[in-house]
Amino acid sequence: MIEIDGVTVAFDDVRAVEDVDLTVEDGEFLTVVGPSGCGKTTLLRTVGGLQEPTAGRVRVNGRTTDAARTNAELGYVFQQYTLLPWKSAVENVAFLREMAGKPPDREGARRLLREVGLEEFEDARPETLSGGMKPVSYTHL
Numbered sequence: 001m002i003e004i005d006g007v008t009v010a011f012d013d014v015r016a017v018e019d020v021d022l023t024v025e026d027g028e029f030l031t032v033v034g035p036s037g038c039g040k041t042t043l044l045r046t047v048g049g050l051q052e053p054t055a056g057r058v059r060v061n062g063r064t065t066d067a068a069r070t071n072a073e074l075g076y077v078f079q080q081y082t083l084l085p086w087k088s089a090v091e092n093v094a095f096l097r098e099m100a101g102k103p104p105d106r107e108g109a110r111r112l113l114r115e116v117g118l119e120e121f122e123d124a125r126p127e128t129l130s131g132g133m134k135p136v137s138y139t140h141l
Contacts, residue, residue, distance in 0.1 A: 001025055002047060006056035009042050016042040020056070049074060070101040083126035083134060089113060090122035 002024040009017040016039040024030050032040045045051040047058050049065030060068035068074035083092045093109035113122050118133060126134060 001059075001061060003059040004043075004047065004056070005059075007043070007046060007053045007058060008055040009039070009046055009051060010054045017046065017053075066101075072102075083129075085126050088123045088125060089118060089129065089133075092126070 002022075004020050004022040007017060007020045008015060020043060032043060034040050042051060046053050047060075047065070049058075049069050058065055060074050063071065063073070065074060083089075084095065087095060090106065090109045090113060093112055094104055094106050097109065098104055110119070110122060113119050121129065121133060
């Protein structure tokens with residue numbers, strides 16, 4: 001369950017998100033829709049733990065976003081591919097595990113690539129991966 005309680009995010013004088021209250025139950029599917037610049041991405045970044053709210057709080061399964069991310073209960077898929085071009089697919093997966101507060105685990109990264117059928121591409125650099133392979137390479141933490 002995701003609980004958003006009174007979340008406001010302000011950048012200087014601009015309130016990108018103001019006093020949002022929302023609960024998303026387990027198994028629910030939610031779409032955030034609105035015009036460009038209305039705060040959709042800011043709200044999602046806040047729920048994903050990448051942006052601190054100016055006010056209010058976000059809980060995932062009763063935990064802070066940091067705790068939920070550390071326990072692999074929370075992930076975030078970026079709007080654009082964020083693979084590091086100098087790292088292979090397996091190195092990118094391993095690096096993202098570290099960014100999620102987990103210890104480096106190259107074998108775990110290899111296992112994840114095997115699970116999604118990309119084991120033969122573990123040494124491939126991002127520029128050689130297809131459009132469908134790139135999201136898989138950076139979303140499996």
